[in-house]
Amino acid sequence: QVQLVESGGALVKPGGSLRLSCAASGFTFNDYYMTWVRQAPGKGLEWVSFISGSSDFQNYADSVKGRFTISRDDAQNSVFLQMKSLRAEDTAVYFCARGTGDGVLDFWGQGALVTVSS
Amino acid sequence: QSVLTQPPSASGTPGQRVVISCSGSSSNIGSDTVTWYQQLPGAAPKLLIFRHNQRPSGVPDRFSGSKSGTSASLAISGLQSEDEADYYCAAWDDSLNGWLFGGGTKLTVL
Numbered sequence: 001q002v003q004l005v006e007s008g009g010a011l012v013k014p015g016g017s018l019r020l021s022c023a024a025s026g027f028t029f030n031d032y033y034m035t036w037v038r039q040a041p042g043k044g045l046e047w048v049s050f051i052s053g054s055s056d057f058q059n060y061a062d063s064v065k066g067r068f069t070i071s072r073d074d075a076q077n078s079v080f081l082q083m084k085s086l087r088a089e090d091t092a093v094y095f096c097a098r099g100t101g102d103g104v105l106d107f108w109g110q111g112a113l114v115t116v117s118s
Numbered sequence: 119q120s121v122l123t124q125p126p127s128a129s130g131t132p133g134q135r136v137v138i139s140c141s142g143s144s145s146n147i148g149s150d151t152v153t154w155y156q157q158l159p160g161a162a163p164k165l166l167i168f169r170h171n172q173r174p175s176g177v178p179d180r181f182s183g184s185k186s187g188t189s190a191s192l193a194i195s196g197l198q199s200e201d202e203a204d205y206y207c208a209a210w211d212d213s214l215n216g217w218l219f220g221g222g223t224k225l226t227v228l
Contacts, residue, residue, distance in 0.1 A: 035217070037163075044121070045155075045163065045206055047217040059215045095162055102169065103151050103210035105217065108162040 002026040002107045004096045009112030012086055020081040020112055022096030030054070033099030034072055034079040038092035039111075046092075050099060051079065064090075086116045122146065122207050124220035131228045135195040138223045140207030141188065146218050148188040150210040154181075157204045157222075166205070167192060194225075202227045 008020040022034070035050040049060045049070040058070050069082040079096060093111040100106055123141040130136040142148065152170050155163035165174050167183035170190065180196045190209075194201055207220040 037217070037219075044222040045208075045219040047219065050216060061214075061216060103217070104153050104165070104168045105208070106165050106168070106174070108164070110162050 002098065004098065004107060004109035006094065006096050006109045006112035009094065009114050011115045011117065013118050014087060014116055016086050016116070017082070017084040018086065018114060020083070020094055020096075020114070022079045022081075022109055024077045024079070024096075024098070027098070029077040030074040033101075034070075035097045035099050035105060036070065036079075036081050037095045037097055037105070037108075038090075038114075039095070040089070040092040043092075048094070049081065083114070086114075088116050090114060091116045122209065122218050122220035124205075124207060124223045126221065127224045127226065129226040129228055130194075130197045132197055132199065134197045135193060136197055136225065138192045138194075138205055138207075138225070140190045140192070140220050142190075142209060142218070143188050145213040146188075146209040146211040147185065147190055149212055152183065152185050152190040153208045154183055154190075154192045155206045155208065157206065159203075163206060197227055199227050201225060 003025045005023045012018050030053045036048040038048050051058045051070045067085045072079040093113050095111045096109040097105040098107045154167035156166045157163045170185040171183040182193045205223045211218045
């Protein structure tokens with residue numbers, strides 16, 4: 001069955017950096033887009049970034065553009081989110097989700113908590 | 119960045135039918151597939167409806183979706199206590215070149 005497992009969440013100071021990982025299993029990894037979606041405490045869902053199956057295409061929400069970088073390693077069935085210049089407003093649970101070609105995020109991981117605080 | 123517009127809350131009694139709306143624009147709901155997610159407290163979002171009105175296996179047929187123009191709706195019939203959760207609509211946005219989510223609707227079963 002499809003499984004997505006995030007790791008790397010931590011408490012980090014403002015201005016700091018962090019790298020999240022998402023390990024995938026149960027499907028042909030390079031056939032799918034992979035995305036990151038975050039949820040601030042008590043708030044709704046916010047799309048952060050996506051990367052295509054071949055890594056040809058990536059895009060970012062305006063709120064993280066220039067600070068976050070998405071990448072994937074198809075040999076390791078993993079997707080990563082490198083976050084730098086972190087701000088308090090980046091505090092959230094970060095979910096990794098699988099994206100189909102017609103725009104459906106059909107499977108989600110359990111999330112990794114990132115807390116940005118001094 | 120803009121979001122899709124949902125009512126913040128909805129409620130109903132067991133057995134009732136509840137409808138949650140989601141309003142967007144021509145660059146998202148108007149031109150792309152609408153997806154609905156259910157999020158139980160402390161859990162990850164779960165796919166409920168995709169391509170406007172399709173259900174993944176395992177989702178009861180009490181849940182149904184529809185779309186008209188730049189709006190979509192999720193209907194839950196025969197409301198049950200375990201339906202108490204947050205519900206989010208989502209759609210790809212051609213202007214954003216990314217996904218847009220609704221603000222979420224908290225459903226309370228009275």
